[in-house]
Amino acid sequence: MAMELLSEDIEAKVGKPLRSFTEIYRHNKTSKVRRYFFIIIGIIVLIMFIPWTQNIRSTGAVTTLRQEQRPQQLNNIIAGRIVKWWVKEGDFVKKGDTIVQLAEIKDDYLDPQLLERTGQQLSAEQLTIDYYEGKVKTTDDQITAMENEQELKLSSIDNKLVQTKRKVQSDSMKVVAAKNEMTVADRQLDAATKMFEQGVIPLTEYERRKVQHQNVNAKLVGAQNDYNNSKQDLLILQLDRxxxxQGYAEKIAKAAGDRFQSQSQIAAGQGKVAKLRNQYENYRIRNGQYYVLAPQDGQVIKARKAGINEIVKEGEMIVEVVPQNYQLAAEVWVKPMDLQLLAIGQKVRFTFDGFPAIIFSGWPQASYGTFGGKIVAIESNLSENGLFRVLVAEDEDDRKWPADLKLGTGAVSFALLKDVPVWYELWRQVNGFPPDYYKQSAGKSTGGEKEKK
Structure with missing residues (x-):
């Protein structure tokens, strides 16, 4: 009020308003703070409704899509002494190139002619097997010959048996005939004795008939003896058969035993031959292990042994080979809470160490310097660091990953999720809620529309 009175007083004296009151005190100006305040509030409200892409941020490193394309340790198979290095660290090698040459250190393999002598033992054992095989064949021939001889001899004995049986039958008939004659002779002698006593016949006739009776009796005894001898001959032939x-069975059994013994020697020899062949092949392969070769094209790094005559143990790492040709991928580590939000084929954005980028995590379209990827594998087992490992391959539909990207380079991934308003994302972050669980729409690409599950 005082300033207005002062200004009016000065204007009354001077006749016009002073510039100092206009520029310094600005008491006639209207304030624009309210207007700016409402404009800012409006902008904030508009921003709150701008779409925001939810994402899961994870860290990881560059690796390869296939495990055989990753850096691999080159281990020696046998223990040995380093004789010569054919490459040095940093050299690029082709598959099959010699890395290092080793010498033998075990007593069992120090003989320079070990392979040749083992081959001689193998040949000698094979000759032994051939000898026993020939013996088996000869024994088989002997058994066949004895069987044939037995058959011939038995045929001869069987023929004699048939003849003897016939002779026994014939002698049996002779005995029967002699008995009949003896019966007649007994009756005639009795009749002659009665007639001689009655004086019908003379003494001479009686003596003739008595002699005739004795002759018939002698014939009967002879027939019985012949019959008994024939039966004895038959029994002897049967025993001989x-x-x-039995004799040929013993001979054949002895020959068969010799054959089985020879076959046993053959089986033992075959076992020795198989063992010697195994040793021979092991020695031959071991001779090829004295030169450690590159398994694939790549660069030699991390040599564990540095000098000559150093001893390396079996399975010990000699160098590491980084493959020259590989398909890049990235392995990232995801928290268990976020694992359910990921799926095979899902879009992922990347930034790599050493490659500048401008990141707007909620607006991936406005980001600069990021690279695209697709999830190809999600491990189901928790790793030692308490996170789940996710493997992401290069997105062929997006910009290519840098050609100078090296294995092991750090990477930061942004798995793109559902589009939500900014106010919803702020509310979720303040309350500590996880991003929305969703699945991709059927029939649409991984970068297409997403729907809430």
Whole structure:
């Protein structure tokens, strides 16, 4: 009020307003703070409704899509002494190139002619097997010959048996005939004795008939003896046949035993031959292990042994080979809470160490310097660091990953999720809620529309 009175007083004296009151005190100006305040509030409200892409941020490193394309340790198979290095660290090698040459250190393999002498042992053992095989063949021939001889001898004995049986039958008939004659002679002698006593016949006739009776009796005794001898001959032939069978059975059994013994020697020899062949092949392969070769094209790094005559143990790492040709991928580590939000084929954005980028995590379209990827594998087992490992391959539909990207380079991934308003994302972050769980729409690409599950 005082200033207005002062200004009016000065204007009354001077006749016009002073510039100092206009520029310094600005008491006639209207304030624009309210207007700016409402404009800012409006902008904030508009920003709150701008779409924001939810994402999961994870860290990881560059690796390869296939495990055989990753850096691999080159281990020696046998223990040895380093004789010569054919490459040095940093050299690029082709598959099959010699890395290092080793010498033998074990007593069992120090003989320079070990392979040749083992081959001689193998040949000698094979000759032994051939000898026993020939012996088996000869024994088989002997057994066949004895069987044939037995068959011939048994045939001869069987023929004699048939003849003897016929002779026994014939002698049996002779005995029957002699008995009949003896019966007649007994009756005639009795009649002659009665007639001689009655004086019907003379003494001479009686003596003739008595002599005739004795002759018939002698014929009967002879027939019985011949019959008994024939039966004895038949029994002897039967015993001879059994003895022949037994004798040849023993001979054949002895020959068969010799054959089985030879076959046993053959089996033992074959076992020795197989063992010697195994040793021979092991020695031959071991001779090829004295030169450690590159398994694939790549660069030699991390040599564990540095000098000559150093001893390396079996399975010990000699160098590491980084493959020259590989397909890049990235392995990232995801928290268990975020794992359910990821799926195979899902879009992922990347930034790599050493490659500048401008990141707007909620607006991936406005980001600069990022690279695209697709999830190809999600491990189901928790790793030692308490996170789940996710493998992401290069997105062929996006910009290519840098050609100078090296294995092991650090990477930061942004797995793109559902589009939500900014106010919803702020509310979620303040309350500590996880991003929305969703699945991709059927029939649409991984970068297309997303729907809430």
């Amino acid at each position: 059994s003895a022949t069978i």
